[in-house]
Amino acid sequence: MIETVRKYNNFTWYHVSNLTTEDNQILVSEHQLTNEIIGYAVDHNEAVRMEYDNEADESLMVIDVISYHESTVETRPIGILFAHGDLYTFSHSVTDYIQAVLLDPKNRQKRENDNEISAIDFVMTGLYSLMTRYVAQVSEINRKRRVIQTQLGRHKRTTKQMNDLLRLQTQTIYIQNSLANNHVMLDAFKQDFKTEVAHFEVEHIDDVRVEVGQAEHMADLAMAVINSVSDAYGNLSNRDLNWTMKVLTVYSIVLTVPTIVSGFYGENVKWLPFATSQDGWWISIVITLLLMAIVSLVLALSGFFRR
Structure with missing residues (x-):
C-alpha cells in the first residue's frame, strides 16, 4: 500500500x-x-x-x-x-x-x-x-x-x-x-x-x-x-555430571564385591571357609557386607564421596 x-x-x-x-x-x-x-x-x-x-x-x-x-x-x-x-x-x-x-x-x-x-x-x-x-x-x-x-x-x-x-x-x-x-x-x-x-x-x-x-x-x-x-x-x-558419574562408579565398585563372593561359593570348590557349614549362607552374606564396608571406607578415605 x-x-x-x-x-x-x-x-x-x-x-x-x-x-x-x-x-x-x-x-x-x-x-x-x-x-x-x-x-x-x-x-x-x-x-x-x-x-x-x-x-x-x-x-x-x-x-x-x-x-x-x-x-x-x-x-x-x-x-x-x-x-x-x-x-x-x-x-x-x-x-x-x-x-x-x-x-x-x-x-x-x-x-x-x-x-x-x-x-x-x-x-x-x-x-x-x-x-x-x-x-x-x-x-x-x-x-x-x-x-x-x-x-x-x-x-x-x-x-x-x-x-x-x-x-x-x-x-x-x-x-x-x-x-x-x-x-x-x-x-x-x-x-x-x-x-x-x-x-x-x-x-x-x-x-x-x-x-x-x-x-x-x-x-x-x-x-x-x-x-x-x-x-x-x-x-x-x-x-553435576561428573558427580553423577563418580557416584555410579562407586556403586559399580561396591556392588562388584557380592558378585565375587557369590562366584567363589557358587563354584562348589572344596575347602572354602564355611562352605559345608549349615549357616554358610548367612556367613557368606556377612562376609559380603563386611567386604563392601571395607571397600566403601577405602573409597571414602580416598575422597570419592567428596563433591
Missing part, C-alpha cells in the same frame, strides 16, 4: 507498506522510481548499506530496526529512499510502526518546523527514536538475564532456563550485528552528504551515530555477561 503521509514545503513523504505488484507498477510509472532500487528497498534480507543511482536521482538507505514478534524480538531492514526531492519509506508488517515513530519522534533533538525541515533532517530525527529502541531492547535482555542468573544458585537448573538463555544470546547476536552494520552505514551516509546538508543536520546525524554507538556498547557488554552466565551454567552442569 502506498500512502501519501504528509506534504512539506521541501518534500513529500510517501510510505510504502507490504509492497504489492500493483504498488510497484505505480511507483515505476507515476513516481519514476527504478525497479532495481525498489527491489533493494523491500528485500527482507537486504544488507544494511547505501545504494545510489545518480542518473535516476535516487539515494537509498537500508537500515536495520527492531521488529517485534509474539515470542521474540529480532531486527529487519527498512528502506529509506530520497528520490526526485521526495522521501519514500518502505516497511513490512513487523516494521510498519516506523511511520508513527517518524511522525512523532520523542527524542532530545530539536526538529526544524514543517515549513523548513529537509528530508534528511526529518529522517535523522526519526532514526534517533528508532535507534533508542535498541537501547530499550538491550535493557530488557539484561532484565531477563538477571532473572535467570538469580536462579543459578537457588533452584535446580532446568532445560527451560538453558533455552531461555540461548534465546537471549540469539537475540543479542541479531542486535549486535544490526548495530554494527548501522554504525558503518551512518558513517558512510555522513561522509557522502556532509557537503550537501546544513551544520545542524550534520549534528543530528552525529546524534544518531552516538546513540547507535551507545547501544552497540551495551549490546557487547550484555553478550559478554550472557556468555559468562552460560559458561557458569555449563560448568555447573559438567560438575
Whole structure:
C-alpha cells in the first residue's frame, strides 16, 4: 500500500507498506522510481548499506530496526529512499510502526518546523527514536538475564532456563550485528552528504551515530555477561555430571564385591571357609557386607564421596 503521509514545503513523504505488484507498477510509472532500487528497498534480507543511482536521482538507505514478534524480538531492514526531492519509506508488517515513530519522534533533538525541515533532517530525527529502541531492547535482555542468573544458585537448573538463555544470546547476536552494520552505514551516509546538508543536520546525524554507538556498547557488554552466565551454567552442569558419574562408579565398585563372593561359593570348590557349614549362607552374606564396608571406607578415605 502506498500512502501519501504528509506534504512539506521541501518534500513529500510517501510510505510504502507490504509492497504489492500493483504498488510497484505505480511507483515505476507515476513516481519514476527504478525497479532495481525498489527491489533493494523491500528485500527482507537486504544488507544494511547505501545504494545510489545518480542518473535516476535516487539515494537509498537500508537500515536495520527492531521488529517485534509474539515470542521474540529480532531486527529487519527498512528502506529509506530520497528520490526526485521526495522521501519514500518502505516497511513490512513487523516494521510498519516506523511511520508513527517518524511522525512523532520523542527524542532530545530539536526538529526544524514543517515549513523548513529537509528530508534528511526529518529522517535523522526519526532514526534517533528508532535507534533508542535498541537501547530499550538491550535493557530488557539484561532484565531477563538477571532473572535467570538469580536462579543459578537457588533452584535446580532446568532445560527451560538453558533455552531461555540461548534465546537471549540469539537475540543479542541479531542486535549486535544490526548495530554494527548501522554504525558503518551512518558513517558512510555522513561522509557522502556532509557537503550537501546544513551544520545542524550534520549534528543530528552525529546524534544518531552516538546513540547507535551507545547501544552497540551495551549490546557487547550484555553478550559478554550472557556468555559468562552460560559458561557458569555449563560448568555447573559438567560438575553435576561428573558427580553423577563418580557416584555410579562407586556403586559399580561396591556392588562388584557380592558378585565375587557369590562366584567363589557358587563354584562348589572344596575347602572354602564355611562352605559345608549349615549357616554358610548367612556367613557368606556377612562376609559380603563386611567386604563392601571395607571397600566403601577405602573409597571414602580416598575422597570419592567428596563433591
